[in-house]
Amino acid sequence: MRDTGVVRRLDELGRITLPMELRKSLNLTERDSLHIFVEEDKIILQKFSPSDIFTGSMDDLIDFHGKKVSKESIIEMAKLAGLKVKE
Template sequence: MKSTGVVRKLDELGRITLPIELRRNLDIEDREALEIFVDDDTIILRKYNPADVFTGEMDNLIEYKGKKVSKASIVNLAKLAGLKIME
């Protein structure tokens, strides 16, 4: 991990502000979703990229009931269910 040298205090609601220079460098737009991860005592923020719920794949995604599923996973699930697939 690389330190940016930026220190921010939480406000009364537990929020922080990411400096504009950091948002520009990482191409983070206003209102863009960020994922939050925890590793021991470290908090990690990452731009949110929706991925296939089964494989983590990020190509050829289709949304179904609020979840992202790749076309490859759909084909594999159909085959697993015994359905004939015409590609």
């Protein structure tokens, strides 16, 4: 982890503003979603990228009822269900 030297105060609603230089360097744009993690006493922000709900893969995703599933997972589930799959 590297220190950016930036210190920000929380506003009355608990919000902070990320500096423009930091947003540019991390390719964050207006309305991007951030995933929030907690590790001991640290808050970690990561740009959110949709991934397969079963494997975490981000390749060949299909939206199924609002959830992301990879083609690989679908094929594997079809085989487990006893369906013949052409690959």
